[in-house]
Amino acid sequence: MIKGGKGGGNTITGLVFEGKTDLTTFLSKQKGYEIKNHIVYYEGEEVARVYKKHDFYKCFLAELEINWKEHISKRLLPDDSIYVLINNTLFIIECKHQQVDGSVDEKLQTCDFKKKQYQKLLAPANIEVEYMYLLDDWFRDPRYKDVLDYIISVRCQYYFQYIPLAKLGLPVPPSDEQP
Secondary structure, eight states: OBTTTOOOOOGGGBOOOOSSOOHHHHHHTSTTEEEETTEEEETTEEEEEEEOTTHIIIIIIHHTTOOGGGTOSSOOOOSEEEEETTTTEEEEEEEEOOSSSSTHHHHGGGHHHHHHHHHHHHGGGTOEEEEEEEEOGGGGSGGGHHHHHHHHHTTOEEEESOOBHHHHTOOOOOOSSOO
């Protein structure tokens, strides 16, 4: 589901938000997908690489020979990130869950800055960056209209409950359901 919260009952095509589900776990359970040492394979072909938090630096940036300290002043730790080979894009996915008013509200307003930091960091590798939030239903409240509008206005994205694999440029496994 994207802005406005329409559609989206088919979880085979998206990352399900359960508070503890991460992209690696989700993908490894999908038909045709396998993950080994951060590498995502679909039907035996490498399609992406996934990293969480510190592994983004220890594995991904290290492989690219990018010293983060030469590009940004403070490390950012992504909840999830996926580098999709076919579109040469790194997707930063921040999962936000809320049950009472608090600091997460304000964190949503930092997407523009963080996206620009990741862009500076990956500029030497000529990799595109997309920044998106995976939100729970708490953020459907009308109080969040302005901040959700802001997220879109700065060319970041948000989804409720799941992110479609096709949006990331990943293959969508055929459904076992009959039309």
